[in-house]
Amino acid sequence: MADNRNIWVFIEQEDGRIADVSLELLGKSRELAGQLQGQVWALLAGHQVGQLPGQIIQAGADHVLLAEDPELQLYRTLPYTRLALDLIEKHRPYIFLIGATPVGRDLAPRIASAAGVGLTADCTDLQIGDYTNKKERRVYKDLLYQIRPAFGGNIIATIVNPNTRPQMASVREGVMHALPPDPQRIGTVETVTPHFEESDFALQVLSREMRPPTVHLKDTPVVVAGGGGVRDTAEFQLLHDLANLMGGEVGASRAAVDAGLISRQHQIGQTGTTVRPRLYIAAGISGAIQHRAGMNESNKIIAINTDPEAPIFQVAHYKIVGDLSEVLPLLIRALRAKAK
Amino acid sequence: MPYRSIVLVKQVPDTRSIRGEVMTADGTMNRAALPAILNPEDLNALEMALQVRDQYGGTVTIITMGPPQAATVLREALARGADKVILLSDRKFAGADTQATSYTLKCAIARVGEFDLVFCGRQAIDGDTAQVGPQVAQKLGLPQITYAESIVSLEAGEIIVQRAFDLGTEVVKCKLPCLLTVVDSANRPRPASARRRIRNKLAAIPSEIPALLAQWPEFGDPAALQSYLQKNGLAIPVWTAADLAADEALLGLGGSPTQVHKVSYVVLEAAESKEIPATPEGIQALIDELVQEYILG
Structure with missing residues (x-):
């Protein structure tokens, strides 16, 4: 046949x-x-x-x-x-x-x-x-x-x-x-x-409770994502601040999720959400392909990393070689100045 | 009532620790530079099985399929509290996809004999497919409970389990025997105890005996060492295709319906890019440009 x-x-x-x-x-x-x-x-x-x-x-x-x-x-x-x-x-x-x-x-x-x-x-x-x-x-x-x-x-x-x-x-x-x-x-x-x-x-469902998603990565215009280069929750707060200022959502690579800095709902990549925002900011993300698979169709990509050889830079439209703990506050300050 | 548990584990390259030195100059991965570890969620599965044994009694038997080096993760499992470990190793198993892998594991479980519970990690960090657990369950004709986070109760041939997803939970009741795949939020795997680690230091598969003898010449000859290991429950059995009475057409590469058509190393397409200095002026200019191009604001 x-x-x-x-x-x-x-x-x-x-x-x-x-x-x-x-x-x-x-x-x-x-x-x-x-x-x-x-x-x-x-x-x-x-x-x-x-x-x-x-x-x-x-x-x-x-x-x-x-x-x-x-x-x-x-x-x-x-x-x-x-x-x-x-x-x-x-x-x-x-x-x-x-x-x-x-x-x-x-x-x-x-x-x-x-x-x-x-x-x-x-x-x-x-x-x-x-x-x-x-x-x-x-x-x-x-x-x-x-x-x-x-x-x-x-x-x-x-x-x-x-x-x-x-x-x-x-x-x-x-x-x-x-x-x-x-x-x-x-x-x-x-x-x-x-x-x-x-x-x-053989199996019975006794109860089922599903919450509506609280993170809307798929439809947001801006994603500010952090990775293994983010040292602690205080630094991660900078990402939240920047995302709020830009009207976007916070994303993360698997490294940041595994480190317990943010919940798995925020994970972007092959095993996570795939996003295509207008602007994607990758802070302290080295750029393994599982992660890139979830974001490389973003309209514009800004990458911030201390390692100038980080693979994320090869898909970035704007490369910033520097420490995110210094660069993120500069971005926040520049945006606040603009808003005034 | 005691429960007989089987835990399926896998030795995986620690893909979480990919760092500079693991990547070669041409952008490919130097697999040898990655440490081989016991798959993290398999540790959660092992811990859940050990907790069942702690509470109700019974046994915890570990099965892994892999090359001889996979004996390392079996020693690890012994040090963490497993009662018995089995290595499935044969060139005929090589190149297996999840279908052939689950068939091999199914044959091994059938050979172990009677059991009440099979535990696996939700997925392995090298492939992330989460397929082997359900496929083993199907081949054994067992119900499956994937994403298992906690055992709510276990009695009278029935288990009640809470399943955890990113966006919710579900509580299910299931007849035994059944198979559970366990998520990483289930528990904190107990560390290996020093006492158990020392006791199981000599645990070995037959092909490791020459090296072990070189390290412990006082045993005299391989046969004496082997019989010492046997007597003390330290001889790790290695089961081959013949031991499993498996249909060889269903093993390894030949038994795998999926085939690899092409593998390409990731070539990063360099985007047209601008370097932005990490200075207040540079960042200010960047923000201005984004606003001008309607990316922001």
């Missing part, structure tokens, strides 16, 4: 609100489906979520598989895996994409393991291209290139799954771009009935 070329996107929703990353994946899938001449299918599961397919089609889906069941109200690994596996087996999609959220990172490996297929986590780019396996002397056409930083971010690896379907990949929120909703788009909705087994209910 020839492969169909359909791309599936797992739609993550909570209380009827679709996760941004799912909409972003629909946008990316439209682009890939154009190259593959396939369709974009969305897998939507939940309880009383029948109002959502319209929004999913407007965001890029051609076909929505809608599974509604009280057992699907809150995400649980086993019922969701059962549902996805049954549908994958029936329709054999070419590609399966999922957000690298706590839900996606719980579900995707489980599905991949059960289906015996390859899965690449936290891709920063997805493309379609050919792959030659030199040992087999075989060329595979139109595979999904799953592109991600590896080994501490010092290399970029392009991974392929030549022989297993679907080709699975997860992507962090903010990496891909959602399309503007298109009310003219036409798509179909297919209701599917899940068939669970007793063993799927």
Whole structure:
């Protein structure tokens, strides 16, 4: 049987609100489906979520598989895996994409393991291209290139799954771009009935409390981020002061988060938030690629570092070689003077 | 009631300590310059298992897959309180992606025998995939509790666990046996005790015996040393593909559905850039320029 070329996107929703990353994946899938001449299918599961397919089609889906069941109200690994596996087996999609959220990172490996297929986590780019396996002397056409930083971010690896379907990949929120909703788009909705087994209910959710995000890194015009070069919380306060003056948010590299200077919600990079602000200020950040992967599309980048050889300087539009404890107060002073 | 716990750990390069000397002149990484450590969140998983043993009794068995050098992290686990350690090592395991890795670990757990709980770290700092835990659970047919932060209760074949995410928490109840992946906020891993470290200093895999004998010639010959280690529970078993009765087609590179198409060293595209002097005048001019170009204000 020839492969169909359909791309599936797992739609993550909570209380009827679709996760941004799912909409972003629909946008990316439209682009890939154009190259593959396939369709974009969305897998939507939940309880009383029948109002959502319209929004999913407007965001890029051609076909929505809608599974509604009280057992699907809150995400649980086993019922969701059962549902996805049954549908994958029936329709054999070419590609399966999922957000690298706590839900996606719980579900995707489980599905991949059960289906015996390859899965690449936290891709920063997805493309379609050919792959030659030199040992087999075989060329595979139109595979999904799953592109991600590896080994501490010092290399970029392009991974392929030549022989297993679907080709699975997860992507962090903010990496891909959602399309503007298109009310003219036409798509179909297919209701599917899940068939669970007793063993799927080995786990029960007793309570679940989710807070709305208090950090809005994705939509802010200015990000002031600190890294391993920030010595203590007093120095980190300078970043907060500067961000406040500029109407922006504070970000951080993993080093600063690991050092306990700020909460993980502020982390920018491959394992964190991806941002594209008008202005990005990197203070005391050396610039490992995991971090750059999350910020190098910023419109303007200012880097402050004592080490003139720091890799961050290579992506910076403005280089300031100096100690952040001296440079940040100068920036704050200059801004305050301007405000007067 | 005692619980039999298995903890899966990994030896990783300490990617957190990438500093100047680790990067070579052409921008590539000198992996040998990175210290090899026990993956940080695996320590949280080990600590959670040890706390279960402290409270209810039972055993804590550690399994790692890796080259012979990975015996180092097993000694570390012994020094921190593990009862038993096992190294999975075979050239046939090399090049494994998460699918082949989880298959190998599953075979090893099956060989260990009966158990109640499997603990893993949420993810390893070298790959950050967080895939191996759930994939081991799937292959063992176990329910999984990812992002586990604390055990609320453990009784009558059921565990209640609090899961922690960046933006909230969830409390779940699950039948045993099950697999937990543990986050770093779960606990503060206990340090190795000096007494345990000394007691386990001689713990070794068979291939380390010649070097150990050179250090401790009083044991006489390798066989005598080996039997001393056996008698004192210091012989770390090494399990190969044959020991696991594994389907070799599912191991290592050949058993990995993912293949690497291309690896590129990161070439930093030099942005068109301006050097700004770190002086009041320089900074003032920078702010003026940003305001003029509508970047700020």
